[in-house]
């Protein structure tokens with residue numbers, strides 16, 4: 001404050017202090033819009049303060065989603081605040097950038113050269129999965145109807161899928177045939193498929209980066225098994241690859257893993273731009289191998305915004321900024337940049353895997369090599385350890401770490417695992433600190449064992 005300011009001015013200053021303002025002396029309205037307005041900076045500060053009660057995103061090792069963005073992303077998101085993805089006639093350049101991203105992904109996933117890439121952005125992989133599943137259902141139904149066969153009992157075959165596929169099945173009336181995990185397996189295995197597929201199978205979902213274990217399912221072997229089934233039983237069953245995380249990891253870290261459109265049986269692929277695509281929250285992608293694989297009946301032509309635009313989406317209005325940010329990241333990082341970012345994460349995952357393996361009580365389920373930059377593990381001796389992984393999650397939470405524990409499906413089998421995801425912005429030093437806290441927690445339980453508790457899952461499993 002300037003020295004020559006009057007006492008009155010200082011009083012005014014005190015009046016405008018956020019935490020001395022009338023609003024900050026009250027409990028904020030929670031059920032009803034207040035009658036009168038309040039100063040924006042006061043409201044901003046009070047809400048920002050409340051948000052501090054949320055977990056610290058940088059210590060959230062449960063999520064696959066982007067929690068760090070560079071300044072360019074922040075600035076572009078601001079520029080794009082008013083851009084609506086659906087208004088393709090009003091924001092033609094945003095629409096153009098969306099289709100560039102689709103082309104880039106089709107190329108990244110080795111779509112057949114020459115064919116026009118068909119796909120779109122979505123709110124995330126969940127919406128993309130709905131669109132992919134719907135296309136499978138429509139194609140199956142059209143084929144069955146043409147043969148005069150019943151179309152009332154479609155099913156979808158998959159391993160331990162993310163909840164979006166359970167939603168798809170329930171919302172769109174498809175039987176989900178979830179193949180249980182085999183002992184020691186990290187995902188669907190080809191030899192399990194034969195017993196689950198029949199003439200009503202609309203497709204098989206293969207996951208590149210299983211949510212529970214972070215490993216890739218062997219898409220090429222699954223495709224080969226479906227080839228064999230076609231020869232033996234005459235069933236021609238397409239694959240949709242849920243590459244929510246792996247779609248942005250495998251092309252950079254594991255170019256020799258064949259999982260994408262190099263396999264003729266792969267009809268469509270989804271990914272989350274806001275996971276290892278590094279874009280801010282709110283963008284996913286789906287790409288079909290060729291335009292014919294997306295049934296025309298699913299595409300609506302919208303003309304009342306001016307122009308005549310095809311749209312295939314569950315939402316109508318949707319923000320455009322995430323899509324622009326995705327394009328920015330493609331240009332900003334290039335293939336080399338994506339490779340370096342994902343490699344740094346994989347190296348840190350390997351570091352953590354070694355630390356955890358050396359601690360004693362844990363058995364690694366997935367060591368962070370060959371698939372997603374992540375580590376999953378279980379207690380070697382859950383009965384004799386003297387603590388549960390849920391206890392350990394709680395203990396880590398005291399230091400702010402969010403590390404989920406959850407039952408491996410099928411849940412009734414009783415195996416509980418813990419998972420740490422390494423993503424852009426999670427540093428080696430941070431993970432070394434986490435390892436220290438893990439070690440300290442294990443030591444703590446030796447002298448102060450937690451009270452025994454019911455073996456019911458308490459920690460919520462995120463995604």
Ligand SMILES: *Cc1c(COP(=O)(O)O)cnc(C)c1O
Pocket residue numbers: 064123124125126127162164207209210211242243244245272284463
């Ligand atoms: C995260 C995830 C989803 C859901 O993706 P959102 O972008 O969060 O909607 C689907 N499948 C897999 C394998 C996932 O990891």
